[in-house]
Amino acid sequence: MEISRSAGTSTAGQASAAVTVEGLAKHYGRFTAVEDVSFSIRRGAVTGFFGPNGAGKTTVLKMISGIARASAGRILLNGLDTPARAAGTLGAFIEPCGAHPGRSARAHLHSLATMAGLPGTRVSEVLALVGLEKDARRRVGRYSLGMRQRLGLAAALLADPDILVLDEPTNGLDPQGIRWLRTLLRERADAGGTVVLSSHSLTEAASIVDDVVVIHRGRIVRHAPMGAITRGGATLEDVFLSLTGGEGA
Template identity: 85%
Template sequence: MGISRTADAVAAGHTGAAITVEGLAKHYGRSVAVEDVSFSVRSGAITGFFGPNGAGKTTVLKVVSGLARGSAGRVLVNGRETHARDAGTLGAFIEPCGAHPGRAARAHLRSLATMAGLPGARVSEVLALVGLEQDARRRVGRYSLGMRQRLGLAAALLADPDILVLDEPTNGLDPQGIRWLRTLLRERADSGRTVVLSSHSLTEAERLVDDVVVIHQGRIVHQAPMGAIAQGGSTLEDIFLNLTGGEDA
């Protein structure tokens, strides 16, 4: 059975923008990573942020998450411009998971919870949520890539944020893990929360996302609801390749 997209989630998506990016630029000396990037992410929806390697996806997501400063432009989260994102408002997982390889997963999450002023009980809750409770005392250096992905997701979920920003969250997950993540994110969006994710797995993402944003060579080249793409007879892969030069238009 497919994962339903409830009427409540659709209604929530029209209440306003959870994230608004206006004229964002990021320069590293004379090198331009992104230029004049503008797009919006609606509340209560899953927005896929797609682009080829080097297109600027991770740079934009870092600025949106407050992990980097833009060189120009601004980012509004729930209508407010802020450079220090509140963990209860926005949680981010931008690779890698950030844990020291010699440290246990539980200890890593406890440190993050303490810094955020969260109760210790929340650590056990997120470990159970991501399926790491049996491996919580293992050193992170002995984790598989998929387990490290789950740990990064646990850290992003610690404060139970309204908005999740995830960079390649399915990387390293097996089919069971991908289905688990798909269900988790769909349930959050259906409850009125917001998810932004990047992925190179376009076929998998097509099953999940409500809205699509495509970036190419540091600029936004497309934004549309996934439903409009499907109604036009195209796949997400078709749109992506046509816009980014992967095939002749």
């Protein structure tokens, strides 16, 4: 079944949310990766989306971002039936940066900007934002993992999107890079933007997320503000492990 989206039937609650997911499902033949997933993500917040390996979290993020097509369900962005990759709506870093190893970071971003109809000046802006301006003309094949992560973030930020979806963005970043990214995401959320963050590092994520969504075996098992998650002295890791039977993140 092709995904069905209808802006005309959105409720006031859906319209006020940055992302609304209703009854989302993804099937691969007889295998069900995600079933009846529903949740909403509010504007002006960093939402942590967590789950064990194989729980379906990356599949859900790909469907929200328009990388994968849902088998059933509905996704609204800012309350509307907006194509996920429309410039200015959503930026995603879910897979490797995708740059050819023989090309420079600047050339890669220029290609993306041209395809999106963005001005070339935006390339220099995002290179500076992610700290790659001095290495912009180096071949990507010579980049470290952390530098490739920064390039992927630059691509996601290229259109200055309202909604930012990031899957394991801290992989390969050193402590300085992790602090830089945490500050960047906090500033975007405080300015009214929306950040959806998936990470294996629950301790690190706990320092920045405002809301938490936990998926387990293809279904949502918890959706609550961070304050409710940690009420009574529990840690995010404690709650996550109790919800997922002690399986790894």
